[in-house]
Amino acid sequence: MRKPLFASAVIAASLAAGLLSPAAADTQPGAVTFALLGDTPYGDAQQVAFPGLVKAIDADPDVRFVLHAGDVKNGSSTCDDARFATLAELFGTFDDPFVLTPGDNEWTDCHRTAAGGYLPTERLDAVRRVFFPTAGRTLGGHRMPVRTQAKDRRHRDYRENVRFTRGRVVFATVHAVGSDNGLAPWDQLPGGDRPQVRLAEFEARKAAALDWIDEAFAIAERTQAPGVLLMMQAEPVETPGFSEIRARIVERARAYGKPVLLVHGDEHVYEVEPSYAGVPNLTRLETYGDTATEWLRVTADPKASQVFSWEPQTVTAG
Numbered sequence: 001m002r003k004p005l006f007a008s009a010v011i012a013a014s015l016a017a018g019l020l021s022p023a024a025a026d027t028q029p030g031a032v033t034f035a036l037l038g039d040t041p042y043g044d045a046q047q048v049a050f051p052g053l054v055k056a057i058d059a060d061p062d063v064r065f066v067l068h069a070g071d072v073k074n075g076s077s078t079c080d081d082a083r084f085a086t087l088a089e090l091f092g093t094f095d096d097p098f099v100l101t102p103g104d105n106e107w108t109d110c111h112r113t114a115a116g117g118y119l120p121t122e123r124l125d126a127v128r129r130v131f132f133p134t135a136g137r138t139l140g141g142h143r144m145p146v147r148t149q150a151k152d153r154r155h156r157d158y159r160e161n162v163r164f165t166r167g168r169v170v171f172a173t174v175h176a177v178g179s180d181n182g183l184a185p186w187d188q189l190p191g192g193d194r195p196q197v198r199l200a201e202f203e204a205r206k207a208a209a210l211d212w213i214d215e216a217f218a219i220a221e222r223t224q225a226p227g228v229l230l231m232m233q234a235e236p237v238e239t240p241g242f243s244e245i246r247a248r249i250v251e252r253a254r255a256y257g258k259p260v261l262l263v264h265g266d267e268h269v270y271e272v273e274p275s276y277a278g279v280p281n282l283t284r285l286e287t288y289g290d291t292a293t294e295w296l297r298v299t300a301d302p303k304a305s306q307v308f309s310w311e312p313q314t315v316t317a318g
Contacts (some may be wrong), residue, residue, distance in 0.1 A: 019023060031061040031301035032167035035096075035308040038069035038233075038265025039103070039289025041087075048301070049292040050090055056315045057295065058095045063097045064166065065144060067298075069265035069287055070103025070177065070233030073130075079110035079123050084130040088139065091131075097144030099171075101203070102127050102160055103233040104178035111186035119194070121201055122188055128159055135159040155208040163216055169227045169300040169307065172216035174209050174245070176232040178266045181206070181241030202241070212246050217252040227259040227300060227307035234266040235284065246277065257266045259307040270296070270312060285310065 026219075035057045041047040048229040057063055072087050073079075084106070091098045107127050136159075137143045137151045149161035152222040182202050185193040213230065220228045236246035253260040260282045268289030276284040288294040298310040 009042060017053065023198075029168055029302075031299055031303070032169070033060075033297060033299045034066050034166075034245060035060075035063050035066045036263060036285075036287045036296040036298050037070070038287040039071040039268055040092075041292050042071070042074045042268075042290040046290075046292040047087075047090070051093065052317075053292045053295065054090075054093050056313070060297065062299075063096060063297070065138075066094050066098045066140065067171075067231055067263070068100045069231055069263060070097065071265060071289070072100070072103065074290075075105045075109050076114040076257065078114075078116045079118050079126075080116060081126060081147045082128070084126060088130050088133075092141065095141045097138040097142055097163065098140035099138050099144075099146070099173065099231075100131055100160075101106050101173040101231055101233055102131070102175055104182070106131075108179050108182040108184070109175060111189045112179065113188050117188060117190055119197075121197060122180070124201070127156075133160075134160045134164075138162075141258065149208060149212050152211070155211065158205070158208045158212070161212045163212075163219070165219075165223070165225070166221070167300045168225055168302045169229060170216055170220040170223070170225045171229045172212060172231070174212055174230055174232040175205055176209055176234060176236060176242065176245055178234040179241075180239050181234065181245070183241040195220050206244060207265045207271045209245055213245070213248050213252060217256055220256060221257075225258070226302040227261070228256065229263060229300065229308070230254075233264060233294045235264050235286065236262075242253050250277045250279055250282070254279050257281060259283070261285055261308045263287060269317075270294075283308070288312075 041050045107123040108120045110123040136148045136273040144300050146164045147156045148159050150159040160175050180228040187193050236242040263285045265287050270288050271286040273284040276282045287296050296310045297313050
């Protein structure tokens with residue numbers, strides 16, 4: 001289907017301005033369906049069961065990619081390289097592109113004794129190395145090209161913040177995690193918390209998140225996108241770790257005026273909250289967690305009035 005002349009011109013102008021890249025350009029202008037997961041596999045038993053989830057999602061002919069809202073392990077399992085490598089290999093078995101945003105369990109909570117007593121910033125480097133090995137490419141059998149914030153000189157470390165457009169809808173991942181977005185003290189580290197390191201990491205990542213949210217909405221406005229989906233690991237509640245990010249999402253969503261879907265995990269409960277934070281066009285969607293048998297089948301349809309719709313799915317035995 002040929003794009004309308006005006007839309008093509010807007011996309012071309014955005015490419016020239018560096019706001020879009022060929023990686024982020026829309027190759028599926030109609031409705032697009034994808035899988036939404038989070039907080040899985042949560043422990044060794046779910047890791048064993050996870051191939052069944054992969055098989056079920058791969059068997060759905062309409063699913064075009066998989067979104068994972070973080071926490072690829074539980075908080076008491078070790079954060080070692082071997083576990084990360086095994087999980088990355090497991091995620092690579094999806095036929096479709098696999099898009100991940102990090103969770104607290106894979107880095108900031110790794111100071112816990114049960115998780116190995118790691119310095120969280122060192123584990124964050126490992127997460128980037130293992131789960132985001134090529135900046136601008138997803139995991140999965142088909143590695144989808146995406147726009148990465150690592151292209152921005154101001155935020156070159158944040159390869160995990162990615163953006164792409166499908167069904168004319170703008171999708172963006174934002175690295176914001178549980179444990180009050182990484183502000184919770186690393187009090188189980190050998191030698192105790194390292195507040196200067198912890199706060200410096202938080203401030204830099206927050207600045208990157210705010211800029212990435214702004215860019216996502218700027219692209220949506222410039223391309224006249226029918227909707228925006230933001231994915232992060234934890235709900236941006238009104239606490240010190242999230243207040244600025246929450247306020248920015250509320251501000252930009254309200255000004256945008258079209259459907260915005262904020263998806264996350266962390267609390268392990270499937271939950272829908274329309275008119276989130278008092279914004280009529282902003283919906284919060286929390287996906288299932290602590291399970292390898294339940295997931296959400298989400299569709300973004302640019303012609304639908306609400307754009308986004310979803311159906312809970314259960315993996316059956318056999």
